[in-house]
Every structure is written in C-alpha cells, then in structure tokens.
Amino acid sequence: MAAAGLVGAALAGSPVLLVLAAPFLVPALLGLLGRPTSDPRLALELGGIRLHEGQGTTATLQVTGTDRVEQVTRVLPRVAHVATRPASGAVSVLAGADASVVALGPRRWGRPTVGDEQVALTSAWAGYRHGPVRLSPQVLTVWPQAAPYDSTAEAPQPDGLVGAHRSRRVGSGTEFAGIRSFAPGDRLRRISWPVSLRTRELQVVTTRAEQDTSVLIVVDALRDIGISGGIDGRASSLDLTVRAASALADHHVRRGDRVGMRVVGPGDARVPFGSGPRHLHRITGTLTRVVAETASVPDQTLELGVTGGSVVYVLSTMLHAPIVNAAALLSARGVPVVVIDTLGERSLDELGGRVSPAGLAWRMRMLERSALLQQLAALGCPIVPWRGRGTVDEVLRQQSRRGQVPQVRVR
Amino acid sequence: MTSWRSWSRSQVACRILLAVLPSVAFLVAPVQPPVLLVLLVVGASCAWAVLPELPVGPLVLLTVMGWWALKVPDPVRPGVLLVALALTGAHVAGLLAAYGPVRAALDRRLVTMWVRRGLLAYVPAPVAYAVVVGHGEGVQPLMWPLAVGVLAVLGLVVGMQFREPSDAETS
Structure with missing residues (x-):
C-alpha cells in the first residue's frame, strides 16, 4: 500500500x-x-490427560523451529462441559510463556476431545503469518467425582473368602457366635475356661466368619433424563448414576469386596468381578465411556447373570421395562437387590409447565413409574433414592435380617 | 454462530474503529462525494470491520487516499495530517482485529505495543507534510526520484529476504 x-x-x-x-x-x-527463515513446528502438550471432574489441567503450546514469532493466536473449539481460561477459548497474545498456556477444566465425567485448536503465528510487525494450523486432537479421561459415600452396613449374604462382612457361617472371626464342646482340631486359645470349669468339660467359643462379598453394580444408560450442568450445576440422571456407581465401587473395593459392573446401554460394557485398586481403576475407566442410548429400547428380557451370594445395586431411573424386569426377577430369586433411584428431582418448568403436552406426558409417565415401583417393592426389592452417604445402609440391614430366615426361592 | 455475548471488548473496539475511521477520513474531505461512493466506502469499511482478514481493507484505504489526491482541491492542508492519522489508526486496528476471531480478547501488552508502533509509523507523515509545505511547488520534481528510491529500497529488502542460499554457502 x-x-x-x-x-x-x-x-x-x-x-x-x-x-x-x-x-x-x-x-x-x-x-x-522480519521474514521467518524456517517453518515453525507446533505441538500441544496437556498437563494431564486423566483427571477427575472439577480438576484442571493446562494445554501448553510448544513452538519450535523458529525464533521470529512475535504473536500467537490460539482458538480452541468449544467442547461441552470443558471450561477454559480465558473463558472465550481464544487468545491473541505476544509470544512467550503466557501465550503457550491455556487452562482446561472438565466439568463433567466422560472422554472429551480437546486440543484440536487452530493456531496462527505472526512475525514482527505482522509481516508474515503462519497458519492457521489445526492441531491434533487429544482425548481427556475425566473420572466421575469421588462422591462422599460411606456405609456401615454389612453385605446380606457374604460368600467369599476373607473380608469385612460377618457371615452366617461359623469361622475364625471376632464376632461371638456361640459355645460348644471341644472337638479335635479346635485351637486351644478358643477354649472358654470359665465355662469349661463350670461344666467340667472343655468348651470352646465359636465366632462368625468374616468374609468378603461380591457386588454387582448395574448402570442404566438407556436414557439420560435432564440436562447436565456439570459438576457445579444440576445433575442429569446419568450424572447421578455414574457418580453413584463410582462411589459404590470405591467404597466396596476399599472394604475388600469383589466388585463387578454391567452397563446396560450402548456398548453393553461388562467388568468382571475383581478387587484392588487396579480393578477400581478399570471400573471408573469404564464409567467414563458411558453414553446414553438414543434409540428406542425394546422390551426384551435382560439377563444380568448373577448368582446367589452377590449383592446387586441397580442404579436406574426405572423408566424402562428391561431394567425393571431384571430387578424383579433377581429379587424373586432371592438375590439381594437394591434399586437406587437416580432420576433425581425434575422440574416440570423444563418441560413447559404442568399442563403443557410434554408436562402432561411426563406426569403420566411418572404415574406409571410410581405404580411399577410399588409392585417392585411388594416383591421385596427395596428402592431408595441416591442421597450419598448412608444411602443403602438401612435396606442392607433389612436384607441381612431377612437373610437369616428361611426363604422359598424361584428357580 | 458466535453469540455476541462472547465478543471481547478489545475486538469490538477494534472493529468499531475499522468501520468508523476510514469513513470519517473520507467524509471530512472538503468536497462532497457522490452518494454511491459514500455508500461504497462506508459499506466496505463495515465489511472490513466484520471480516478484517479480507483484502477489502487496503482497498478502502487506497480509495480514501485516491479521493483526497484526485478530487480535493488544494489538499495540502493541516487537516490531511488528521486524515493520515485516521488511516494509520485504521490500519493498526485492522491488524489487531485480524489476529483472531471476535471472541479472542487482545492482550493488553500487544495492544500497547501496536499503539506505540502506530505512533512511530505516523511520524513520517508530519515530516512529509513539512517537506511538501516547505518546498511548495518545488516538491514536484522530487517525487519521481523519491518514489523510485523507495521502491528500490523495498525491492532490495524483499529480494534479500527471499533469496535462496547458494550451493557454496550450504555445502
């Protein structure tokens, strides 16, 4: 010019x-x-690719191969439930340390794709521009938030090896079970000397065995009801389900139980029973891949493949027949099943009010669901809404008591 | 479609300057331009503000310059320095706006640097004005050698920047 x-x-x-x-x-x-003499090489480095929802990481831009870059523009695509700093996701700054770092904060569990940003570099006095260049995307693994959860209840029918649950079987635990006559093989330290002196015959104290149990967590991903606001906002039904499943798995693995998981939905993911931190890692990793079904759900029978002695947690909105039928079937077989209702509180305002067509349809659906849940409860299957700490304590104690009495089971 | 709520204030300010400054520089000329040309310049300025990376910007600036050079009688008046300042400001605003999308906030240090550069770039304008006013009619014979000299310098710089290293140097 x-x-x-x-x-x-x-x-x-x-x-x-x-x-x-x-x-x-x-x-x-x-x-x-200020003409650059070589093409710059761009690379994106994420501070961490595995983190919990709510945690943050950094996306650092590495520019090598040239020293004549004066200004850097980075434009990150908007990714659902991933907050950025700056909030606009776009920066236009002088080259240097500030330009190379953008903070990322995933607000919801899952596997968001980040890093496919566009980068443009300019030389001094804006004489030359390189790009915009699109960088390769990278996948973040965002584990569900470790929800505060604890339970003091014992498993109703522990049937494993060494664990933390009192078994009905007599064994080498600490809980008093009874006193009986000494038999060959009994340990001497089990002899109750006061009772033996009184009865003039050797008596030993028996205790209840302490065993672990197997826990199956069934995750209903047939629908996601509500809109997820991330970790700071309102939770959708799938948010509640996944966070509750993570908390339950964490709790039982810490207690030494064997935990398995079945995701009912797209992919039909299954995690076999196992224990230990690595197994917990596998379960939470599977939870990050959970996506809600979008196609219609056929009313087919769902076989969960659970044998007696396991505790089954069904985390569900209880809006679909396969899950309801499976829970009813297991309960009728005598398997301890606890249905954890993850529908949560849903406002009719989101559907346009109580008398809008969507609101009316929803209310009718809720009436049907309520009747279904009553029938399920009548079969002896407890249903509790997820409320974090102590959600299942009371029902597990009831199931333990019920486990002491003889039952007629459907085979 | 980017929501206007996500627009950065610095980018919006740059784009307002892009729309306003060339139009002002054009309209303050003491000659009334035709309505069609006014609409053309204003529309092109607005287009430049919306899409600052397009080459419509230099065309707008050249149009304003051409109008002042060809249609304004006795254009060498102090007001032309303000026009030069407006065009320089538009150029700087265009550069800043073209750095990124409208949601990309501009770094304060980057803006400060370009304001300083703009003022530095503006310095030759008063100097040239002083030369033109000082020499009066006698400046005409100097213009061709000056233009050729500047073009030669530009050509030399461009040639030096784009030259390929010889085999002897690389081996």
Missing part, C-alpha cells in the same frame, strides 16, 4: 498522497525484514 501510494503520488503529481502513504512505509519495511 505504501508503494502504491508513492507510485500514485508520482503519477498523479499529488504531494498529499506522499503524506498519506508515508505512515505505511515503516511497517512495510520492518515487516519485510
């Missing part, structure tokens, strides 16, 4: 063009002098 102005001034004989074009000379000359 400077050259055009000067040539125009000479051709037209107009000195005013000289005055108007003169300010463009310096930027043009200095811009040309």
Whole structure:
C-alpha cells in the first residue's frame, strides 16, 4: 500500500498522497525484514490427560523451529462441559510463556476431545503469518467425582473368602457366635475356661466368619433424563448414576469386596468381578465411556447373570421395562437387590409447565413409574433414592435380617 | 454462530474503529462525494470491520487516499495530517482485529505495543507534510526520484529476504 501510494503520488503529481502513504512505509519495511527463515513446528502438550471432574489441567503450546514469532493466536473449539481460561477459548497474545498456556477444566465425567485448536503465528510487525494450523486432537479421561459415600452396613449374604462382612457361617472371626464342646482340631486359645470349669468339660467359643462379598453394580444408560450442568450445576440422571456407581465401587473395593459392573446401554460394557485398586481403576475407566442410548429400547428380557451370594445395586431411573424386569426377577430369586433411584428431582418448568403436552406426558409417565415401583417393592426389592452417604445402609440391614430366615426361592 | 455475548471488548473496539475511521477520513474531505461512493466506502469499511482478514481493507484505504489526491482541491492542508492519522489508526486496528476471531480478547501488552508502533509509523507523515509545505511547488520534481528510491529500497529488502542460499554457502 505504501508503494502504491508513492507510485500514485508520482503519477498523479499529488504531494498529499506522499503524506498519506508515508505512515505505511515503516511497517512495510520492518515487516519485510522480519521474514521467518524456517517453518515453525507446533505441538500441544496437556498437563494431564486423566483427571477427575472439577480438576484442571493446562494445554501448553510448544513452538519450535523458529525464533521470529512475535504473536500467537490460539482458538480452541468449544467442547461441552470443558471450561477454559480465558473463558472465550481464544487468545491473541505476544509470544512467550503466557501465550503457550491455556487452562482446561472438565466439568463433567466422560472422554472429551480437546486440543484440536487452530493456531496462527505472526512475525514482527505482522509481516508474515503462519497458519492457521489445526492441531491434533487429544482425548481427556475425566473420572466421575469421588462422591462422599460411606456405609456401615454389612453385605446380606457374604460368600467369599476373607473380608469385612460377618457371615452366617461359623469361622475364625471376632464376632461371638456361640459355645460348644471341644472337638479335635479346635485351637486351644478358643477354649472358654470359665465355662469349661463350670461344666467340667472343655468348651470352646465359636465366632462368625468374616468374609468378603461380591457386588454387582448395574448402570442404566438407556436414557439420560435432564440436562447436565456439570459438576457445579444440576445433575442429569446419568450424572447421578455414574457418580453413584463410582462411589459404590470405591467404597466396596476399599472394604475388600469383589466388585463387578454391567452397563446396560450402548456398548453393553461388562467388568468382571475383581478387587484392588487396579480393578477400581478399570471400573471408573469404564464409567467414563458411558453414553446414553438414543434409540428406542425394546422390551426384551435382560439377563444380568448373577448368582446367589452377590449383592446387586441397580442404579436406574426405572423408566424402562428391561431394567425393571431384571430387578424383579433377581429379587424373586432371592438375590439381594437394591434399586437406587437416580432420576433425581425434575422440574416440570423444563418441560413447559404442568399442563403443557410434554408436562402432561411426563406426569403420566411418572404415574406409571410410581405404580411399577410399588409392585417392585411388594416383591421385596427395596428402592431408595441416591442421597450419598448412608444411602443403602438401612435396606442392607433389612436384607441381612431377612437373610437369616428361611426363604422359598424361584428357580 | 458466535453469540455476541462472547465478543471481547478489545475486538469490538477494534472493529468499531475499522468501520468508523476510514469513513470519517473520507467524509471530512472538503468536497462532497457522490452518494454511491459514500455508500461504497462506508459499506466496505463495515465489511472490513466484520471480516478484517479480507483484502477489502487496503482497498478502502487506497480509495480514501485516491479521493483526497484526485478530487480535493488544494489538499495540502493541516487537516490531511488528521486524515493520515485516521488511516494509520485504521490500519493498526485492522491488524489487531485480524489476529483472531471476535471472541479472542487482545492482550493488553500487544495492544500497547501496536499503539506505540502506530505512533512511530505516523511520524513520517508530519515530516512529509513539512517537506511538501516547505518546498511548495518545488516538491514536484522530487517525487519521481523519491518514489523510485523507495521502491528500490523495498525491492532490495524483499529480494534479500527471499533469496535462496547458494550451493557454496550450504555445502
């Protein structure tokens, strides 16, 4: 433009063009002098690719291969439930330490794809521009938040090896079970000397065995009801389900139980029974991949493949027949089943009010669901809403008591 | 579609300057321009504000310069320095706006640096004005050698920047 102005001034004989074009000379000359001699290489480095929802990481841009970069523009795509700092997800700054770091904060569990940002670099005086270049995307693994959960209840029918639950079987635990006559093989330290002296016959104290149990967590991913607001906002039904499943798995693995998981929904993921931190890692990793079903759900029978002795937690909105039928079937077989209602509180305002078509349909659906839950409760299957700490304590104690009495089971 | 709530204030300010400054520089000329040309310049300025990375910006600036050079009688008046300042400001605002999308907030240090650069770039304008006013009619014979000299310098700089290293240097 400077050259055009000067040539125009000479051709037209107009000195005013000289005055108007003169300010463009310096930027043009200095811009040309700052020509980069090599193509820069760009790489994105994430501070961490595995984190819990609510935690943050950084996306650092590494520019190598050139030293003539003056300014950097980074434009990150908007990813659902991933907050950025700056909030706009776009920065235009001088090259340096500040330019290379953008903070990322996933607000919801899952596997968001980040890093496919566009980057443009400019040389001094904006003489040359490189890009915009799209960087390769990377996948973050966002584990569900470790919800505060604890339970003091014991498993109703522990049937494993060594664990923390009192078994009905007599064994080498600490809980008093009774006193009986000494038999060959009994340990001497089990002898109750006061009773033996009184009865003039050796008596030993028996205790209840302490065993672990197997816990199956059934995750209903047939629908996601509500809109997820991330960790700071309202929770959708799938948010509640996944966070509750994570908390339950964490609790039982810490107690030494064998935990398995079945995701009913797309992919039909299954985690076999296992224990230990690595197994917990596997379960939470599977939970991050849970997505809600979007197709219609056929009313087919769902076989969970559970044998007696396991405790089954069904985390569900109880809106679909396969899950309800499976819970009813297991309960009728005598398997301890606890249905944890993860529908949560839903406002009819989201559906346009109580008398809107969607609101009316929802209310009718809730009436049907209520009747279904009553029938399920009548079968002896407890249903509790998820409320964190102590959610299942009372029902597990009831199941333990019920486990002491003889039952007629459907085979 | 980007929501206007996500627009950064610095980008919006740059784009307002882009829409306003060339139009002001054009309209303050002492000659009444045709309505069609006014609409063209204002529309092009607005287009530049919306899409600052498009080459419509230099065209707008050249149009304003051309109008002042060709249609304004006795254009060498102090007011032309303000026009030069407006065009320089528009150029700087265009550069800043073209750095990123409208939601990308501009770094304060970057803006400060470009304001300083803009003022530095503006310095030749009063100098050229002083030369033009000082020499009066005698400036005409100097313009061709000046234009050729500047173009030669530009060509030399461009040539030096784009030259390929010879085999002897690389081996």
